[in-house]
Amino acid sequence: MTAARTVTVVGASLAGLHAARGLRTQGYDGRLVVVGEEHHRPYDRPPLSKEFLTGDGDPGEGLGPLALTDPEEEAELDAEWLLGVRAEALDTAAGEIRLTGGRALRTDGVVIATGATPRTLPLPPLDGVHTLRTLDDALRLRAELRAGAERAVVIGAGFIGAEVASSCATLGLDVTVVEAAPLPLVPHLGEEMARVCAGLHTRGGATLLCGTGVAGLRGAGRVTGVELADGRVLPADVVVVGVGVRPVTEWLEGSGLALDDGVRCDAGCVTALPNVVAVGDVARLDRPGSARTVRAEHWTSGMLQGDVAARNLLAGSTVERFDALPYFWSDQYGARIQYAGRRESGDTVRIVEGDPAEGGGFLAVYERNGIPTAALGVDRPRPFMRLRRELARAPQPAGR
């Protein structure tokens, strides 16, 4: 993209912010617009399910420690912030983004960073039922958990569900986690390690019910219980639904961009149009050396993709690929889980430090034909990081 006069980042998120930073650090000095549906400047989401829920004191009005920028950096970034404004359509032929209220924004380049939104269940809209994605979601849940709620039911035992359940337990609530699968997190961790991590719920004082769906909710106006598919009813003052997210791409329908559970991009975050790139949870990237595509919902991917996307957008073609080793972490029930790599079904797992059976920390390595493919650590940050570095440097089995 040679003479860009305006680049618009749609999504005032971690990934969007890092793309904006990337544009500036790589010398883009044209007009930079950041459109954000939320009223907030970019902030860090990972604490929302953890210390933000359990922390003392009043979280206050501002972003506080969640803020990803400060006034000094914002001045350097020299961006126009359109906050509380939603992008409703992208007209690539006209070079226009249509915003709420009918306003149109002329732009030469676009960074799509609209992220994802929580999946919901076909449940009646009762008070006391929450999803958790945004700061405003977290503020509502935080207030309700402290307003005398005694029993929480968390639907979905993924990472967000487990972290919220852990926070509820920390706050002294009676917590039950309901998971439709026979065991949570099997696609992420494999059965053996998924079983170990599922044990954290019990150790942390929560009840985990697996292999049962949710049939409905009880209550009129306000939720009083969760009805399970097997007929049981769990009394609840607060219900949190954590059943995954879907990428926010509705606004791109009709844009001509390829959408397939995310915005389709090449391995360098570039769509079929060289002046449109996508980053973060919304981006589905080609995986070099394989026929597959990958949409990561990891904090680190969102952060790192911004720089790659900015470089390619400014170059007008893909001069750099995103190839960072997938990494995520989760804090739950006093344990820190860290995972890095590309595990696949059928990889074996070997404990190299500690003993999961004893309930303490441990370090595990996943392998395929003797080649390490991924690492999992529970309360082993230092050796985990060593393994993560080794994995990032080592050759991986073909196609991953």
Next chain:
Amino acid sequence: MIPVCRIEDLPEGESVRIEAGDATAPIAVFHTDGAFYAIDDTCSHQDASLSDGWLEGCYVECPLHAALFDLRSGEPTCLPARKPVRTHAVTVVDGMLYVHPATQIVPGQPVHAAPEEAVA
């Protein structure tokens, strides 16, 4: 002044986390490049213990998000951290390692005298 350990108990490449009392946050003490350094243990970005971090020369990498801090200044050298961590003076007296927390407030007591043998 807080005693950390005997210097032989903190070999090159190692680190230790010390609870410095209610007045100040936990401190991480490192032995690297032939010297001892002390900085705030908690990463300025998110809750992670820098004493668990990866040491490379005078830098430590946060074990959660790989933010890199200069042990000499406490300044972050890359994202995601943007704020520095505090540094603390370290001294060795008769083979014993001590940390002098930067803002240890002891009401009614004068600040302790200068250290005898500065190594960092």
